[in-house]
Amino acid sequence: MVRLGLATTLLAAASFAQAAHQKAPAVVPGAYIVEYEDSHDPTSILASIKGDATIRKDIRHELFKGASFQFKDLNKADDLASKVAAMSGVKALYPVRRYSIPEHTVHSTGSAVQEVVAKRDTGNDTFSPHLMTQVNKFRDSGITGKGIKIAVIDTGVDYLHPALGGCFGPGCLVSYGTDLVGDDFNGSNTPVPDSDPMDTCNGHGSHVLGLLSANTNNPYGIIGAAPDVTLGAYRVFGCSGDVGNDILIEAYLKAYDDGSDIITASIGGASGWPEDSWAAVVSRIVEKGVPCLVSAGNDGATGIFYASTAANGKRVTAVASVDNILAPALLSEASYSVANGSLSTFGFTAGSPSAWANVSLPVWSVNFNTADAANGCEAFPDDTPDLSKYIVLIRRGTCTFVQKAQNAAAKGAKYIIYYNNASGSTKVDVSAVADVKAAAMVTSETGAAWIKALQAGTQVTVNMADPETAPKNLNNFPNTATPGFLSTYTSWGPTYEVDVKPQISSPGGMILSTYPRALGSYAVLSGTSMACPLAAATWALVMQKRGTKDPKVLENLFSATAHPNLFNDGTKTYPMLAPVAQQGAGLIQAWDAANANALLSVSSISFNDTEHFKPLQSFEVTNTGKKAVTYQLGHTSAATAYTFANDTSIGPAAFPNELVDAKATLVLTPAKLTLNPGQKKTVTVLAIPPLGLDAKRLPVYSGYITLNGTDSTGYSLPYQGVVGSMRSVTVLDKQNSYLSQSSDATYAPVAAGTTFTLPPAGKANDTLYATTVYPTIVLTLSMGSAEVHADVVNSKGKTIGQVLTFPARWNPRGTFEWNWDGALSDGTYAPADTYKITLKALKIYGNSKWPLDWETQTTEPFTIKYAAKSKRAFTA
Structure with a gap:
């Protein structure tokens, strides 16, 4: 049975608008992935679309026989796609979905001009994530992953970094891989691949590879978990934007063909269904004997049933994140004085903006209560002095950094330092507050010391330094809030079919590793992106120790020996184990797995x-x-x-x-x-x-x-x-599924009887009609649905077809919007008339042939007209 996935036209190029923090992968307008039947010669299929489309990727592989293509005329794309889906020899047709650059939190970075000291190797592995996962025991036993090839699909790597080998190619730490996209690729333009997977503009991949295999040629004694593995870097992101799943499929197949023993990627998006093309390919690679580890995602705030693809694929190992037992921070060095006395040094994390060079000012604080959770959250008092003459000191807590900065700026503040309410220090971003020139954070201890002096009536003068040139010091603070507990951001399973996701947990919160030299050389980041590569490294160590590469055996060993932990909500620990849907089997205990x-x-x-x-x-x-x-x-x-x-x-x-x-x-x-x-x-x-x-x-x-x-x-x-x-369970949120209009940024419902004047058939993307207001279908899924329809019902109550971009398959929960230009899924256009749209969502485990397994919601009636071809577009 052919599966035709969701597509969108250019007029809905934004694809999915997202409700709150719920993310759904967008699609590339007019782009599709076709999968052929294994025995079919694709020549006839490709020939049939040659005049209408360009081939994005020709993927003829033992694990996926297909191609991706881009239709030239976006107005006809979905009609042509339907015809391709119906062709003999077509197994499935999917939209090209887009996945964003992996999310991660940057807590602190090193200096771009920092010099790397000579190699320092104490012989003992004391890196806290390694102690948490027993990786140190492998190093003590001389097991370093030698002979194992790990492919990393990410943003590339700064392989010239001394701690990452300093070179690329045979004999180097990063010995294989490629760049599939180029620097300027953003997900919507044409990739310009080359053979060099250099990462200079993002940093994510360089951090990931450092966790795998950084050597000790660095000032902080960082040790990769498996320093003697052979690394492959497959760059799939440019300096910004996202990537299509056809490129991700290509990267996985290249990594497989290059003989990788393990493939890891910290990329994904909301799904809950293992049936999409990317997840299917990754599952097939695992079936062929290559373990694939994928980060579980960073959408923990959305709650349960929010598994990410391709991590939710069958047999794919999804990796959740736990917080480090330490809170490392790379602090820039500056000085301060009390009552114009001798100078004392302190460390700070520069925020954004960070124009701290040559700033020397006295400190002013709203109050002297270091336990005030809402410090700076209210408008400052009327008797507040002109804060442009001070550095404003504000405690972290309750409201946002931006709100505190806005209150300070309202009284003239240009420079703000936050002091932490937990261990360590992290980066703050108040660039949205135009009048603030620089922001930073200091530790709770530093802030308390300054408050104590201010409360005593003593002046505190802070002499800041340019964070780009200031000395950097590594400070390992104890994590007193969430040590070893599940990170609150880690995404929860299970899948909608109740498959267990994630499989395992690994340290991902507050992790120090390498970073591109141009971006500071080293950084402390948080995310399941950090948990996944460390897990992949432990897979390599156990491979070497036990002499097996069987994905099933390895996953079973790690699961059986993992340590489940109690539930922690970020502030409080409860006397119950965290659910399997959050932590999987628990925290990796790699040495126990190796010796089970x-x-x-x-x-x-x-x-x-x-x-x-x-x-x-x-x-x-x-x-x-x-x-x-x-x-x-x-x-x-x-x-x-x-x-x-x-x-x-x-x-x-x-x-x-x-x-x-x-x-x-x-x-x-x-x-x-x-x-x-x-x-x-x-x-x-x-x-x-x-x-x-x-x-x-x-x-x-x-x-x-x-x-x-x-x-x-x-x-x-x-x-x-x-x-x-x-x-x-209800899958269709009827109250939040209705008709709106494209001119309304809030997507409020339109009144019954609203009339829309649309461009002539097939002209929606002509600039002549750029100001057209379209009827917008707003669909909210409260839970995932395997199939969604949008039937067009005319004034006589007859269903004349579906909106062009439907049916939509394998949908996560969330809110989505589609603009409609009158096109129907059979390639025709609805005639001018009054219509309603009936939205239908298939229940989880529902049978599409059973009417009772569908939930429906019908919009208010609306009328469409078409503009004359010779006239400019009208608006509603």
Whole structure:
């Protein structure tokens, strides 16, 4: 069956407008990926579109036989695409979706003019993320990933960085790879590939590769987790913008063809469905024996059921993030004096803007309360002095940095220093406040010292320094708030089909690594982007130690030996394990994985929902050791997460959603098993979901089956399930699905009977009609839907077709908008008339042939007319 995915025309080039913080991958207008049947010769298909389209990528590979192409006439693109989808030999047709440059938080960076000191190697690995994941034990044992090839698909790498080898090509640390796009590529223009994957303008990829394999030729003693692996860098982003999934598919296939043993990427977007083309290709690579690790995403604020692609692909290892036990900060050095006394040094993190050169001013503070969470959040008092003569000191907390800066600027402030309310220091951005020339942050200790002096009536004078030239010092502060706990930003699973996502967790919050020399050489960043490469490095170490490259075996080993942690909401720790949907199996314990004598046949178990409940499942345990071991089986529950805030909610609650201590009952047979060396036995699991839960709120329960051995080893297996029916939940938010108009930036509903005068058929993209106001379909999905339709119903109540860009398949939750120029999916145009649009969304697990499995919402009636071809466009 051919699958035709969502497309958009140029008039809807923005594609998806996003509700709040919910992100949905945009599409490239008029661009598609076609997948051929394996036995079909694609010559006839490509020949049929030769005059209408240009080929973006010709991908004829054993794992994906297809091509991507761009239609020249965007007004006819979707009609032509439908014809291609119906052609003999076409297996599937997908839109080219666009994924943005990976998100990450920059806490601090080094100096662009910083000199690198001579190589320093103490022989001991004390890097805190390595201590957290047992990587240090490999280094102590001389296991460094030698002989393993890791491909990184990212923004490229500054391979001339001394800590990243200083060269590119055979014999170098970064020995293979390519640039698939070029510096100027932004996702919407034509890529200009070359053979050089240099990263000078972004930094993300350089940070990632440093976590994998940085050598100690650096001033901070940074050590890559697997310093002797061979790295491949595949650049898929320019200096800004995004990338199409056809380029991502090409990058993965190139990395596979180049003999990579592991492929890692910290790229993705909201999905929840494993069926899209990119995820499918990555899954096939795993099936061929190459582990693929992908970051779980940084959308934790959106709550549960927000799995990212391609991390949500079958057999793909999705990596969640935990926070570092330390809060490293690269602080610029400056000085201050109290009562014009001797100078003392302090460290600061420059913000944006950062015009601190030659600034020497006294400090002024709103108040002297270092526990004031809302310091600077209210308008400053009327008796505030002219703050242009001061550096304004404000405590971090409650409201935004920008709001505090606006209040200060209203009293003349040009220079602002925030002091932290937690460990360390981080970068602030108040560039939106025009009058502020420079901002920075100092530690809570520095801020407290200045406040104490000010409270005593003593003047504090701060002598700032240019952060580009000031000396940089690494400060490792203890993380007193969230050490080792799940990062609040890490995205939650499961998929809409209740597959376990993520699989594993790794340190990603507040991580020091390499950065492009032009951007400071070193940086402290946060994101699942940082967690994923460290996990990939541990895969390489275990590969070398155990002599296996089997993706399934490796994932099962890491899952069984991981350490689950308690739930932490960013400020408070709860006496319940964090749900599997947030942390997967838990924090990687790589040395334990490398030395495990018990091998489980699965990495997790999903009991699915109540309607599709699979209460009886099994897994095998194999003794790979040299001695007989007896295992006592048991299980421990994790927190149960309610999806919805109450019985009337239809959209998942934002983080932190309500967690309850509700336990499933598991009957494990046998309760104890003895395995001789090489012996394998089966364990059956009978699950009884937790009682007393409100099924309408869709609680997701989870926990861990435990195996404790007489050899003092312990293993665990994550499980999860849903109380309630996934098919019964509301997917279409009717209240927020309606008709609006393209001229309204707020997308408010239009009044019934609104008339739109549209360009003549096929002329929507002509500049003559640039001011046209279009009817805009606003669709909000409260949960993901595998298929969405938009039927056009005329004044006689007859459905005459679908809006051109529909059906839309494999949709995440969120709000989307489409402008309509009258085009229908069969290539014709709706005649002038009064219409309604009936929106239809298929329920999760719904059968598209069953009417009751569709949810519908019909818009208010509206009228369309067409302008005469010889006249200028009209507006509504």
